[in-house]
Amino acid sequence: MSRLGFNRPPTVLLAVIASTFFVGFGGGVVFPILPNLGAVLGISAFMVGVILSANRWVRLVANAPAGALVDRYGTRKPFVYGLLIEGIATFGYVLALVLPAAASLRWIAESLPTAAIGPVVVSADWWMTPIAVAVAPETWFLLARVLWGLGSAAVFATAYTIAADLSDSGSRGTNMGVVRGGITMGFPAGLVLGGIVSSLAGNAAAFTVAAAFALAASVVAYRLVPETHVTGDRSGESIKPWDIDTSVPAVTVGLVNFGLLFAYIGALFATLVLFLNENELSLLGLDPQGTSGLFMAGTVLSASAFMLLGGRLSDTRESRTPVLLAFLVVSFVGFLLLARASSVLDLGLACVFIGAGQGGTSGPMMALLADLTPDERMGRASGTNNVLGDIGGGLGPMVSLPLVETVGFAPIYAACAVVPLAAGVALLLGVHRETGTFLPGRTAGEAGAES
Structure with a gap:
């Protein structure tokens, strides 16, 4: 076997990968549908951005408690319940389309124009307003994304902690990579599901299939994922939304995550369907959603x-830093290509580079965090990473969607190209401050933990 040979991950990690893959459908299915559906449902571009990023804003206050729960009570229960909550949340997308919208209740208001309550005559518009708001599609989409955020906070904190628990310095990068891959592989399946199935069978059908798979994920986890994270008794400690790990490694890795998700999820994914529509680009005869x-x-x-x-790669090198920097540069090149894209081929090449840059940093980044973090704080450190990543992913749609209407797509994508370079600078500064070198060894954290 070569130095880059891959060993089969532990069975527990395979179960984690399967669970996060199935639940990831619900995360991806909404992206190709909602931006285009906004105009049909009368949802503004800003409100669409709020809905798409709502789960990340919720995780801002849920990530730290999720990490603290993991460090206190272990990984199994938060992981299983988090998956179940995400499955239930995905059904909220179905409700957003099935329940009548505000406009469809107008006939009730017209048939019952007034209501007498003693000497007071109440207009139907007055008492119908809260009902209309309660059944409006944007209300249910928003509630579903909020619930998804709560569940995903628990899933992310536990998945990475399970991988750290089952790894050493020689396998940590690989195991973090495969777990991160499991978390994100369900996302493209959801994207395809949302784009193609909605084009062929309708939006409600796409959301229903995604919800069924998401609920199946919790069953897989319940049956196959044992407890892996046993810590000392910390029952006397309180759990607060702001109780995050503020160590230099946690904040450094979190800042890198912030920049990458701002550009990748927040800008690219939130605007791509609009970019395709404006430039009249299509694959296989599909509409912009597909x-x-x-x-x-x-x-x-x-x-x-x-x-x-x-x-x-990071497991086979003395230091993970060069691998991280190399993939940050790949991400930079990808966004430059995206800013200049004018054809299907150009766009496809840009997407491959952006994906390679984003993915190539994920395993080494989380492995570096685990290298430099004691086991008993890994749950909280993962929470910090998720908090900063969610700020980036949450700001992205809210900033990019309104701005593309004002300045266009190319300037926004060009600006995103600078973000990975800034993340690289933050990485070098943080690593040097913590370890005294820009190229810390893979066992630096273990040595520090033992001292």
Whole structure:
């Protein structure tokens, strides 16, 4: 076997990968549908951005408690319940389309124009307003994304901690890469599901299939994932949303995650369907929704492949830093290509580079965090990483969607190209401050933990 040979992950990690893959459908299915559906449902571009990023804003206050729960009570229960919550949340997308919208209740208001309550005559518009708001599609989409955020906070904190628990310095990058790949591989499946199935069978059908798979994920986890994270008794400690790990490694890795998700999820994924529509680009004769699903799926497939490669590369080198920097540069090149894209081929090449850059950093980045973090704080450190990543992913749609209407796509994508370079600078500064060198060894954290 070569130095880059891959060993089969432990059975527990395979179960984690399967669970996060199935539940990931619900995360991806909404992206190719909602931006285009906004105009049909009367949802503004800003509100669409709020809905798409709502799960990340919720995780801002849920990530730290999720990490603290893991460090206190272990990984099994938070992982299983988190998956179940995400499955239930995915059904919220179905409700958003099935329940009548505000406009469809107008006939009730017209048939019952007034209501007398003693001497007071109440207009139907007055008492119908809260009902209309309660059944409006945007209300249910928003609630579903909020619930998804709560569940995913628990899933992310536990998945990475399980991988760290089952790894040493020689396998940590690979295991983090495959777990991250499992988390994200479901996302492109959801993108394809949302794009193609919605084009062939309707939006409600796409959401229903995604919800069924998401609920199946919790069953897989319940049956196959044991407890892996046993820590000392910390029952006297309180759990607060702001109780995050503020160590230099956690904040450094979190800042890198912030920049990557701002550009990748927040900007690219939130605007791609609009970019395709404006430039009249199509694959296989599909509409912008279906085409965007394929492009985004290709991007995430590229990311997933390079997650495994990047993690394994970092396990075979004395230091993980050069691997991280190399893939940040790849991401920079990808966004430059995206800013200049004018054809299907140009766009496809840009997506491959962006996916490779995003994926190649994921395994080494989480492995570096585990290298430099004591086991008993890994749950909280994962929470910090998720908090900062969710700020980036949450800001992205809210900033990019309104701005593309004002300045266009090319300036936004060009600006995103600078973000990975800034993340690289933050990485070098943080690593040097913590370890005294820009190229710390893979066992630096273990040595520190033992001292």
